[in-house]
Each structure stands twice: as structure tokens, then as C-alpha cells.
Amino acid sequence: MAARRKANRILAAVLIPLTLLTLAGMAALWPSGSKEGLTLANPYAAAPGVTFDTGRIQRVVTESCTPASAADNTAQDGTAQSNTDGGSQCTFAFTEPDKGGNPVKVVINPDIAKSHGVKVGDNIRYLNLSHAQAAATGADAPAAQGSPSYIFVDFVRTMPIILLAILYAAVVVAVARWRGLRALIGLVGAYFVLGSFMLPGLVEGKPPLLLALVGSTVIMIGVLYFAHGFSARTSTALLGTIFGLGITALLAAWATDAANLAGVGSHDAATLVNISDSISISGIILCGLIISGLGVLNDVTITQSSAVWELYELAPNTSARKLFSSAMRIGRDHIASTVYTIAFAYAGAALPILIIVMLYNRPLGEALTSAELSEEVIRTLVGSIGLVLAIPVTTLIAVLVVKATGVRSGGHAAITADDVDDTGALAAAAAVAGRERGQADAPPATRRGRRAAQRD
Numbered sequence: 019m020a021a022r023r024k025a026n027r028i029l030a031a032v033l034i035p036l037t038l039l040t041l042a043g044m045a046a047l048w049p050s051g052s053k054e055g056l057t058l059a060n061p062y063a064a065a066p067g068v069t070f071d072t073g074r075i076q077r078v079v080t081e082s083c084t085p086a087s088a089a090d091n092t093a094q095d096g097t098a099q100s101n102t103d104g105g106s107q108c109t110f111a112f113t114e115p116d117k118g119g120n121p122v123k124v125v126i127n128p129d130i131a132k133s134h135g136v137k138v139g140d141n142i143r144y145l146n147l148s149h150a151q152a153a154a155t156g157a158d159a160p161a162a163q164g165s166p167s168y169i170f171v172d173f174v175r176t177m178p179i180i181l182l183a184i185l186y187a188a189v190v191v192a193v194a195r196w197r198g199l200r201a202l203i204g205l206v207g208a209y210f211v212l213g214s215f216m217l218p219g220l221v222e223g224k225p226p227l228l229l230a231l232v233g234s235t236v237i238m239i240g241v242l243y244f245a246h247g248f249s250a251r252t253s254t255a256l257l258g259t260i261f262g263l264g265i266t267a268l269l270a271a272w273a274t275d276a277a278n279l280a281g282v283g284s285h286d287a288a289t290l291v292n293i294s295d296s297i298s299i300s301g302i303i304l305c306g307l308i309i310s311g312l313g314v315l316n317d318v319t320i321t322q323s324s325a326v327w328e329l330y331e332l333a334p335n336t337s338a339r340k341l342f343s344s345a346m347r348i349g350r351d352h353i354a355s356t357v358y359t360i361a362f363a364y365a366g367a368a369l370p371i372l373i374i375v376m377l378y379n380r381p382l383g384e385a386l387t388s389a390e391l392s393e394e395v396i397r398t399l400v401g402s403i404g405l406v407l408a409i410p411v412t413t414l415i416a417v418l419v420v421k422a423t424g425v426r427s428g429g430h431a432a433i434t435a436d437d438v439d440d441t442g443a444l445a446a447a448a449a450v451a452g453r454e455r456g457q458a459d460a461p462p463a464t465r466r467g468r469r470a471a472q473r474d
Contacts, residue, residue: 025422029253036260037239043232047225049218067150072174073113075140076121083108111136111170113144122146124168141174201245208237216305221294226301230308231267235260238316250419251323258319258412263308266315266404270307273396279303303393311401314356318405319412322349326416342417349409357402368394 083106109131112121124144126136136142148167190198216233220226238259246252273279280300287299326345330336336344365372368391375385386395 025419026250026253029250029257029419033253033256036235040232040235040239043228044215044236047219047229047232048215049222049224051218053221069146069149070143070171071115071117071146072141072143073115073122073124075111075113075124075136075138075142077112078136078138079110079112080107081110082106109136111140111142113142113168122148122168123166124170125166126170130170136170141177143171143174145169145171197245201241204241204244207240207244211237211240212309216309220302220305221297223296223298223301226298226305227267227271230270230305231263234263234308234312237312238263241316242320246320250423251327251416252320254326254416254419255316255320255323255412257415258323258408259315261411262315262319262404262408263312265407266311266400267308269400269403270304273400274300274304274307277392277396279393279396307397307400310397311360311404314360314401315405315408318349318352318356319408321352322409322412323416325349326413326420330420338417338421341421342413345413345417346410349413353406353409356405360401360405361398364394364398 108128109126111124111126113124114121122144124142130136146168147165187202190202192198194201211233215236216229219229219233238256242252242256242259246255280303287302290297290302291299322345325348326341329341329344371390371394375388375390378385380388385391
């Protein structure tokens with residue numbers, strides 16, 4: 019217990035000042051929340067007399083885009099056939115409004131009609147111009163000739179997303195139990211830090227490198243301890259995570275400047291630059307490079323720390339050198355799979371850009387270093403380097419801590435409740451049973467002897 023307390027004091031001596039320094043930095047960088055001087059037109063803001071309505075599609079037709087005839091006017095209530103004579107063809111969806119009333123004829127955007135399309139039963143959001151048109155013409159007729167009264171805006175995705183979120187939460191809690199529930203709550207807290215501290219700070223022009231480091235460290239401290247509990251194992255993973263985070267931040271700061279990542283060509287970047295002089299697109303890219311690797315970095319460090327503890331519980335007499343070597347063999351497999359995970363995750367997110375670049379028939383080297391793909395390539399490389407270097411550091415710290423806390427008693431390693439979680443309970447029970455049986459019942463040391471014992 020004396021060795022255990024000493025190891026915990028060493029971890030606390032490192033982590034407590036680091037946590038206090040992070041919180042002080044967060045207080046110093048906390049944004050004011052003022053949006054004075056920021057002017058951004060809301061694309062979903064409606065003019066007087068114009069509303070955004072929702073409804074369910076009852077029927078989809080393709081007909082002429084020219085002004086509807088008298089027969090087509092009766093189709094508003096779903097009784098007339100579509101007119102497909104002459105002119106360019108448009109897709110219309112007869113939609114029953116959620117607020118009640120007769121079905122309305124909503125024109126579908128050409129890009130939606132060609133790419134995804136609409137079908138009966140879809141819930142959509144559409145722009146209702148009928149009242150504004152009636153007020154403009156001074157008549158009771160809802161639409162002026164040649165101008166549609168109802169225009170498709172977007173699909174209503176509320177129910178599918180809610181169902182997926184419920185299914186995700188149920189699966190996580192069912193498999194990971196209480197720890198999974200705590201992880202979900204921690205995720206909510208992480209997004210609170212992102213939305214209330216990091217994003218407003220970037221808008222106000224706070225230093226992006228410090229903002230990303232402080233915010234990411236606060237997120238990792240909260241998520242790790244809340245989800246995995248206060249223990250030497252979690253503290254070890256946190257130290258490895260902070261190390262990897264620091265490496266990622268330094269590389270991201272250098273790469274953003276050296277590769278001249280300026281967000282050129284992005285419509286969203288152009289919008290942000292035009293609304294405020296304090297917003298730095300390069301700073302936003304730098305912050306994004308650091309944040310994007312948080313989840314994978316947390317994954318490899320907590321897994322590697324747990325691997326060291328499990329290996330030690332199964333073989334408490336293993337030397338520190340051999341324990342490090344065994345854990346690193348696990349870490350190398352994890353590195354390989356995680357590098358693939360990062361690369362394919364970013365490739366999937368940038369798939370439309372990849373297709374466009376492919377159709378340009380540009381040389382591979384030129385395409386990968388172009389403005390369209392360079393940010394994704396650098397994000398993959400920076401994140402991968404940070405997590406790869408975090409694995410040996412986390413493993414080394416975990417080996418030192420586990421050897422310090424694994425106190426021996428009577429030739430055996432003492433295993434206490436602090437060292438054992440749900441995954442290590444079986445190993446602890448086996449160790450206790452081995453003490454009671456004595457050395458005579460110990461398993462053979464050689465591989466051939468163990469196989470012979472299994473056959474017996």
C-alpha cells in the first residue's frame with residue numbers, strides 16, 4: 019500500500035498542477051459571447067408573409083415547368099392528371115401540410131430530383147410563398163403566373179436521427195453498461211466545451227493553438243475520469259493522451275504554416291472571412307487538425323493502459339522490460355489498425371472531393387497536394403503521428419506505474435480492488451485460487467508442459 023500511495027502521489031503531483039493550469043488558461047481565454055459586428059444573413063430567415071412549412075408527400079409527378087393550365091390548377095387537390103406537354107420537365111410533389119388543409123404542389127429542386135429524388139411518404143420542409151404572392155398581386159389568387167408558390171427546401175430527418183440516437187445509446191449501455199452510460203454523458207459535456215468555449219473563441223479571434231490545447235485537455239480530463247473512474251490506470255492514459263495531444267498540436271501548427279493551409283476555395287471559409295476581420299481561417303484549420311484526433315488518441319491510450327494492467331494481472335512476476343515488450347506488440351497491432359481507421363474516415367468524409375479530383379485526370383502527386391485535398395492529407399498525417407508516438411509513451415508510463423503499485427506479499431503479487439475492474443476480475447480470481455492451491459498446482463512454465471496439462 020505504501021508503494022501504491024507513492025505512485026498515486028507522483029501521478030497526482032503531475033496531473034493536479036496540469037489540470038489547474040489548464041483551468042486557469044480556460045478562464046483567461048473564455049470568450050465574452052458578444053456577437054457585435056458580426057452580420058451573417060440567415061438562409062432560413064423568411065421574408066414577411068413567407069413561412070417554412072412541413073408536410074408528407076402523397077404523390078410525385080413530372081410535368082412541364084411552364085405555367086399550369088386550368089386543368090392543372092385543379093391538381094392542387096389531387097384530382098387532375100399531370101400535364102407533360104412541351105417545355106422542360108420539372109418534378110412536383112403533392113404534399114399534405116402538417117398543419118392541415120388541402121395538398122399543395124411543391125416544386126422539387128433539380129439537383130435533388132436527379133441525385134436522390136423524392137418519394138411518397140417522405141417528410142419535407144418547403145417554402146410557402148402563397149400569402150406573399152397574394153399580397154403582392156392584391157388578389158385572392160395565391161400564385162402569380164409562372165412563379166411557383168411552394169418550393170422544396172429540405173427533408174425532415176428528425177425521426178430517423180432520433181431512432182438512430184436511441185439505438186446507439188441502447189447498444190452502448192447494453193454492452194458497456196454503467197461505463198457506457200457515463201461515456202455518453204461525458205460526450206455531452208465535451209460538446210458543451212466545444213460549443214461554449216472553443217467555437218466562440220475562434221469567432222472572437224482568440225489564439226487558436228492555445229484555444230485548441232486548453233479545450234482539448236479539458237475535454238480529455240473530463241471524459242476519461244468520468245467514463246473510466248479515478249484510478250492509476252486512467253491517470254496513465256491521461257498522461258499519454260496529453261503527450262500525444264501536445265505532439266499533434268506542434269505538428270499541426272507547423273504544417274498549417276508550412277503548407278499554407280488557408281481554406282482557399284471553400285464557400286464556408288469565404289463566408290466566414292467576409293463577416294468578420296477577427297476570424298482566421300488558418301486558425302480554424304489549425305484548431306480542427308487538433309480536435310479531429312481526440313477520439314482516436316483517447317482510444318489508443320486507454321486501451322494501451324488497460325493492456326498493460328491486464329498483462330500484469332495475468333503474469334505478475336513478469337519483468338518491466340518483458341511487460342513493456344509484450345504490451346508494445348499489442349500496441350503495434352493497434353497502430354496499424356488505427357492508421358487505417360483515420361485514413362478511411364477522412365477519405366469517406368471527402369469522397370465527393372476525391373471523385374471530382376479523379377475526374378480532373380490530374381497527376382496523383384499534384385492532386386494530393388492541391389488545395390482541395392491537402393488539408394485532409396495533412397490531417398491524416400498529423401493525427402497519425404500523434405497517436406503513434408502516444409502509444410510507447412503511454413505503455414512506458416503504465417509499466418512504471420503498474421510495477422510500482424504491484425506490491426508483493428509472500429512471493430505473490432497482491433491484487434486489490436483498486437487494481438481490478440470488470441475486465442480484470444477473472445484474473446484476480448485466478449490469482450487468489452492459485453495462492454490457495456499452492457505452488458504444486460501452478461501451471462507448467464513451458465509451452466509444451468502447458469499443452470500436456472490441457473490434454474490431461
